[in-house]
Amino acid sequence: MSTTRENLPGDAAQFVLDTFLTLVRIDSLSGDEGAVAERLRGYLHDAGCQVWSDHVGNLLARRAGHGAGGMLPPLLLSAHMDTVEPGHGIQPRIVHGVVRSDGTTILGADDKAGVAAILTALRQTNHTGASCCPVEVVFSVQEEVGLVGAKHLDLTQLAAKTAIVMDSAGPVGSIVARAPSQDTMTIEITGHASHAGVAPEQGVSAIVVASKAIAVMRLGRIDPETTANIGVIRGGMATNIIPAHVTMRGEARSLDEARLAAQTSHMRECFETAARDLGAKVEFWVERSYSGINLSPESAVVKRVSRAMAATGVAASLISTGGGSDANIFMGAGIETANLGFGMMGPHSVEEHIAVADLEQAASILIAVLSDPQG
Structure with a gap:
């Protein structure tokens, strides 16, 4: 579902695209995420976050809330840093508003588009003049080879009991309600x-x-x-x-x-x-x-995300998937988690692509989630 920029300020629209293009040019095959993690550390610091790494290389961050949302419980935002083969030397191209690789590699929208959307939302809410809930962030390693980073994550480092994972193929507006x-x-x-x-x-x-x-x-x-x-x-x-x-x-x-x-x-x-x-x-x-995911339409996280989608002109749609993700691990640990689609298509192939408008809309939705004083 492609949209316009009307929900995202021009500088933020440029930021999410530039950040995505920067990240996909950094090789980060599973087990070799160090370079991209170091770049992400800088982005997170700039967004006002406290940042640290754990023993397996997951990158974690937290930031206090402010304004009307300052006293809400923290929300966890997560995406993974690693990509699959062929993923060396990715050269992104923008053709007719769609980002693709040069055809010899994957693009890496899975999952660097999700990472870029999260970074943009953090950047846009990093000021005290508006509402933002407390935020925790996990950028995981080795998701593509068995959810290794999420499985080894020490969840005692996190306080959040609600999470949004940005790692589902499919249109903007989709929420994974069932996963195997x-x-x-x-x-x-x-x-x-x-x-x-x-x-x-x-x-x-x-x-x-x-x-x-x-x-x-x-x-x-x-x-x-x-x-x-x-x-x-x-x-x-x-x-x-x-x-x-x-x-x-x-x-x-x-x-x-x-x-x-x-x-x-x-x-x-x-x-x-x-x-x-x-x-x-x-x-x-x-x-x-x-273990699987079975989210009720009445769950708090689905309502929260659906409200943010409606505020940005997107209709929420609950979907089932045959794939697993870090969301499965978080759900299994008792963290109510919504895995969102953000328009990436053809993941794990040289045909992988994402519309610029969908990338922008994904960032808009996350900004609305963080800014919602209802939590």
Whole structure:
């Protein structure tokens, strides 16, 4: 949903665009966020924040409130600093009001557009002449490789019980009301090695066991609320050796806990049956990567964000997603969290793009949220 600049002063509109273009030019692949974190530290200081880093590299900040909102509870704003491959040497282009890369890399709107919107909102509310609630900020590391930064965040450093995460693809105005829980599996199959040309009959191929299991496994889109995938397979040493070991990693996600449990159990049974039938052994470990989100339309954070959207001429829309984000971690820790869409399209691809007007509108919404004396 593209809009005009009428809700964002001209200098702020230029700031959010310039900040976004600056940030995407700084390489920050997962695990290598140091340079962009240092740049963000400066922006946060300029916006009147106290800033610090934690032991895994997350960048945190806080700022007191002022005016009519000064006595409200703090609000947490969050986005992640890392990007995916291909993400070296991003060169943004603006064509017909849309920011894209040069076609050889991602753009990095996921999630630097979210970061830029947060910085703009902090900048625009950094004065004592108007209402602003107390604010806490988390710019996390390694979100793209398993929400690592959020999972290792010491939440005792934060007082906020309400949060807004800027990390959802889709139109401005969308609020993630439902997001899945995810189980991550590690599977190890042990067969028996033998010479593939001399005595193949004496071997038990771990690769064959894995293939038999996967061939009968329900994968992909299981139902409207559930997905599953085997994404990593490693095994074998040479073409003349029956492979004795295979390690795999997979996942299952669902908006429904019972369906997730059933899918995870099904995947386990497929491996166990194949191993038993072919004389191999299997070990199957399951880790809960994150729990789901189920926000009520009547929740305080949805009402707060919807009110800000209405004030900036945007209609709020509650959506479901199949993706996880730092919002899942915050929700699981008891922080009521809304993950907002801000117009980024085609994330994780060289077609990724965002309209300048959507970037501006996202900043306008956050300014309205921070300025709302109702909290």
